[in-house]
Amino acid sequence: MFALKQQFGIKFDGSEVKLKQFQILFDGALVGYLPYGQVSQIQPLLQFPHDALTLEALAMLELEAAEGQGIESVKVEGPEQHSRQFVEAVQRALDEEGQDDDDE
Numbered sequence: 001m002f003a004l005k006q007q008f009g010i011k012f013d014g015s016e017v018k019l020k021q022f023q024i025l026f027d028g029a030l031v032g033y034l035p036y037g038q039v040s041q042i043q044p045l046l047q048f049p050h051d052a053l054t055l056e057a058l059a060m061l062e063l064e065a066a067e068g069q070g071i072e073s074v075k076v077e078g079p080e081q082h083s084r085q086f087v088e089a090v091q092r093a094l095d096e097e098g099q100d101d102d103d104e
Contacts, residue, residue, distance in 0.1 A: 002026055002057050004034060004064040022068060024061070026052065034061065034076065036069055044079040046087060053078055 004022040011017050024032040024042065032044040042061075044050075058076055065074040 039075045041077040042079045050084045
C-alpha cells in the first residue's frame with residue numbers, strides 16, 4: 001500500500017526544515033518522491049513497484065498530497081514510462097548476472 005510522508009531536511013544549525021515534497025512509501029519502504037504542486041509527477045526510485053500503481057492508488061495519493069499541502073486538489077501523474085523500462089532493464093541485468101554466478 002502506498003503512503004505519503006512529509007520530507008524534512010536539516011539546516012546548517014541542526015534544525016529541521018519542511019521540504020516541498022513528500023516521500024512515497026510502499027509497505028513502509030521508500031520508493032520515490034512527490035514534489036509539491038497542483039500537478040505533480042512521481043519521481044521513482046529503482047525499487048518503485050510500478051505494477052502496484054493502480055488508478056485507485058493514484059487517487060489516494062492525490063487526496064493525501066492535497067491534504068498535506070493544504071490545498072483543494074492535486075493531480076498526481078505516474079512516473080514516466082522510461083523509468084519503468086530502466087527498472088526492467090536493470091532487473092534483467094541483475095538476473096543475468098545471477099545466472100552467470102550460478103554457472104561458475
